[in-house]
Amino acid sequence: MDFWFILGVILKMSFILGVALLLYAPVFVLFERRQSAMFQDRLGPYMGGVKMPPFVIENIPLLQMGGYASAAGAGATALLALVMCFLGESEEPGLWLLPISWGTLLILAALGAPAQAVGAMVLPHLFYHDRLTLFGGLHALFDAVKAFTKEDIIPPKADKFLFGIAPIIAMIPAFALGAVLPFGPDLHLDYLFDQLPNEGVIDGPMTHLQVASLNVGILYMFAVGGTGVIAAAIAGYSSDNKFALLGGIRAASQMVSYEVTLGLSLVGCFMLYDTLRLEEMVVWQAENTFLGFLPAWGIFYQPLAFVLFFFASIAEYKRVPFDAPEGESEIVAGYFLEYSSGKWLMFMIAEFLEVAISSMLIAVIFFGGWDVPGLGRSGWEAFGYHFDLTGTNWEFLSDVANSHLFVTVVSIVAFLGKALLLGILSLQVRWTLPRFRYDQIMQLCWKLFLPLSLLNVFVTGILILLFQ
Amino acid sequence: METNYEELDEDGQLELPAEPMRLNMGPSHPAMHGTIRMVLDLDGETIVDVDIQPGYLHRGFEKSCERGSWNQVYPYVDRLNYVSPMLNNVGFSLAVEKLAGLKVPERCTWYRMILGELARISDHLTCNSASLMELGAFTPFLWCIKTRDYVWDVLEQETGARLTHSFGRIGGMAKPPTDLFKEHTLAVLPQVEEAMAETEQLVLRNRIFLDRMQGIGKLRPERALALGVTGPILRSTGVDYDVRKANPYMFYKDVDFDVPVGHDGDNYDRFMVRFEEVRQSIRIIRQCVEKMPDSGTVNIDDVRYVFPEKQDVYDTIEATIAHFKIVMEGVKVPPGEVYSFTEGGNGELGFFIVSDGTGTPYRVRVRPPSFLNLQACREMLVGDMIPDIVPTFGSINMIGGECDR
Incomplete structure (x- = not known):
């Protein structure tokens, strides 16, 4: 535990949380508000800004x-x-x-x-x-400032301790989940400007672009992600409001049920990648090819698992059409009905962070994480040709393009871009789909998603046995 | 509330004896329009019993009508049904004219029919799209409301107001049709058709929408008839009762249209019946536009009921006197009582009016379709779940102004 290690961890944590909080959350909010403004011929989020x-x-x-x-x-x-x-x-x-x-x-x-x-x-x-206004990006910030300066109302008969702690618990999984997400390839600090060999072990100081490289990897995600349900249940229970109670019960049952699908739909991926470590999943996807020319991303091997996981994760962070726990037209705002001010904002931030984190997780498992087709550790190559201009006047081009730092930066940007697109995709469904009824959500989970994910495990197992 | 829990136990619905949870929904609740309170007894999310309490928008409409002249009732009937006020205008005009034995010019009748059907279109578009929005599908709502604004553009051009037109008069209309009335009416119809087609494309093959609507909020035809339900809700149960067909008023027997009926009486049928009625309204309007004469007066030639020409008021003593008498004493409807009923946006809209021969109504009683339709709401809701309140109550299209009066 030397100083540099701790500094590295702090930097990586700040990076992943900074991206989620300062890039994804505002972009998602902005996207939603812009879209709603477009529909309604309104101006959109442009009022917040620095004079x-x-x-x-x-x-x-x-x-x-x-x-x-x-x-x-x-x-x-x-x-x-x-x-x-x-x-x-x-x-x-x-x-x-x-x-x-x-x-x-x-x-x-x-x-x-x-x-x-x-x-x-x-x-x-x-x-x-x-x-x-920065394209309206500052509006989200001003919204946050505004929310914190509003009066914080606690219902007189609410359980004050539980009422106060619920939004904090909601934030915990959202923040803690980022720890195991790999956002880039290993960084070899001595060779930042050199071209790395494609194979072999490289000596010298090295750091994983990942806060914690856990051998339980994805299981940690489920364990921590599962605690989100406690927040919703406690919030609904402690608010002293029957609508909130109904919302809390709905949230708890829905989240617990979809955890099962969420986990089972990934079992096929574990079998395929033969690991629980997220960074090794990315490496597997980067090193193999699918049908000889496509990258070996999880979505090509496990399309059904992707669909199941994608929708189960929408249900997990309770967005349309799975927003029965919030169901604004029936139980008003569900479990956070009584929350105001900063506590309400914490629930909203937690929700958007969960969108961001699960988009990143989907990008890692199904879209090759930081893998860019044609970009290996030693630089750009396609169809067996390596991008190398040594000996010509253009040598500097390939030197820069293949340098370790450039490759790493491109990989990180690719990862963030994939996650951003996935997040926007999951927000996109908001405007057109009606809301499920609470028992229909359950039926969908237990009668369709769960059997399908079991079937996926079964078929994957057979195929792996056949082709091994 | 009396619930026998042992019975529930035998059904296997309730494993442990438990008290139902009582939940007050409304009047400040997004789905309750701010005018209805529902006291729900819940078993989990299932509605065991519901007590529906209207009356939060009671403004004393009927009493208010008894203190002005007959023509001063029009602003009040506007505010009865604030999504299709023109139908109420026309309905009240017909009632008074029936009592007075007036026959308006042909052009006026066609004009009233077109304006009334435009109002029906705006009513049904609002109801269906708002139901969808409350279910969570926001886009169709915006499409339909945008189109409703186009319909209102035509109404505004004719009447000067988008919502509260106050345009009907006894023995005619406040103004003759504008020059471009027919063109603008015909121009707005394809927009309505397009918005409906887009909406249907978006929702009718959507599994979530179908699951939320089909088989929810069912009403049997015999119960609907027993409870006095009319309009799209009655027709969705399979009873083809439409005042326009059953007791044709104005020129409805001269135009060709169908009465769409459902067969399950559930939310889906009500949704489909409303959209189909919009199509029939469009058909009616197209025929009316063809048949409506381009020239001629819209008011009857009787100075006891209609203001004389302004120029005559200045030029002749007879017209001055007529003008004076209408302004000061009001239209004097002969004594008697009459019940006149038309097909409003939500069903049979009846006016029972009593005149004592003075210039003031003695009694104006409305048979509000919404109030009677709301009676059936309890039967539709019991046994369903909390989320089903939203589409069911939305598809009843309870209009607070008309229900509470």
Whole structure:
């Protein structure tokens, strides 16, 4: 337990929670609100924002022009660098006495030009009238601030201790689940800028991009995720409200039932990957291929399990059409009916965090986690050809593209992107589907999902035996 | 509430003797429109008994009518049914005209029919889409409400108000049709058809929707008749009673339309009957537009009931006197009593009016379809579950103004 280890753990924890809290939660909220605004021809979440001084607002067109101009300059530089690379002058340019090679300049300028152009393009959209809103992203933040400053009402006959502790319990699984999610390949700190070999053990300091590499992996997720039901049950029980009680009972029975499907639908995956560790699941998916050309992602091997798991996880975080525990038109708001202010916000944050975490989990198990097709530890390769330009003027391109750091960053971004898309997909169903009735949810679980997940285990077992 | 738990035990429904939970739902509850209170006795989520208590929107409509002139009743009937006020306007006009023995010009009758059917369309669109929204499907609600706004655009163009038109008059209408009335009416009909087709496409093959609607909130035809249920709810049970067909008023016997009926009397049938009625209304409107004359007056030529032309009021002493008398004393309906009934948005809308010959109604009694339909609500709900209250109560389309009066 040295200092660096603890620092690494803290950094990784901050990363995964930061992504979930500061990226996914606002994006999901924003997405939902934007969609609802689009439907209803409303403005959308643009009222929350930081008021900017007038000269900033007035000079936005000027800034935009500047952005376009510098993008054009960078484009010209890139062209010049490209020409120089063609002419074979990849050595240090004499021009401007810049101590970098034409190749590096090409990369910097070629990346910088579109970045500046896009920046200039979106610049006016970051503002709404005289406020900085960041596409409405700040609205979620202001909502949170607003919620915390509201009056915190506790019903007089409520059980004060349980009433207060329920939202805290709701937050625990949402935060703790992030611990075992691998968000990137192993990072070898000594070779950040080098190209790694594709096989073999690499010595030197190394860190898993994962807070805790547990040998029980996925079982930990179920164990911790299962505690979420306690929060809902306690909240419903302690609120001294019959609607809340009904909501709590519905939430408890629904979550407990779907835990079973959630677990059983993954058994096929355990059998296939032969491990419980999430990071090894990703490695298995990255190393194999499906039918020779597709990546060996879980969704191709276990499509039924994916469907079951996806819908069971929607039921698990109680969103439409499985939102009977909240059922706003029948039991008003269900188990958190009596909650206000920050406590209510904690339930909402927990809900959005659960969406984020389960999207990440689905990405890890069924979509290869951080695996990008054609990107291995040693860099880019496809159909047996490795992206390697050694010996040409373009050597620097493959050097950068195949460097360990670049590969890692691309992998992490790919993982986050997959999870984001999955999360948005699960939010998308909200607007069209009617809500299930509570007993229909149960029937769906025990009479359809559970037999199907058992069937999936059975068929997977037979297939594995046949093809081994 | 008397429940024999030993019986329940034999049925195997209740393993341990337990008291039902009493739950007050409403009037401040999202599904109760703010005007109804339901006292539920629950066994788990199953409704053992329900006591439905209307009356939270009682405004003394009938009494209020007795203090103004006959034409001053129109704003009140608007507010009886605030999703299809034009049908109430027309219904009240017909009642007074029946008592006074007036016969309005042909053009006026066609005009009333078109406006009334437009109101029926807006009523049914609202009811069906709001039921869907309360089930959680938000998109169809927005589609249908957007289309309802188009319908209201036409009504606004004709009457000057989107919701509370107060447009009917004894012996005619407040204004003749505008020049573009027919074109705009015909233009809005395809929009309605499209919105309905889209909605049906979205929900009718949706397993969740079907599970929530089919077999829920069932009502048998004999019970429906015994309880005085009318309108789409009665027709959904299979009884083809429609005032427009059974006792044709206005020119409904001259237009060609069908009366859609269901056979189960459940939520799904009510949903489908309403949408099918919108289709029939569209059919009726198309025929009416064809038959409605383009010129001619909409008011009867009788200065005892209708204001004379403004120019005549200034020019002739007779018209001035007629104007003065209508303004100061009101329309004098001959003494007598009459019951007149029309097909409102929710069923048979009856007006029983008594006149004593003065310019003020002696009694205006409404037979509100919603109130009688609500009687059947208990039978529909008992035995179902709490979530079923939402679609069942939604499909009854209880309009507080008309129910509580």
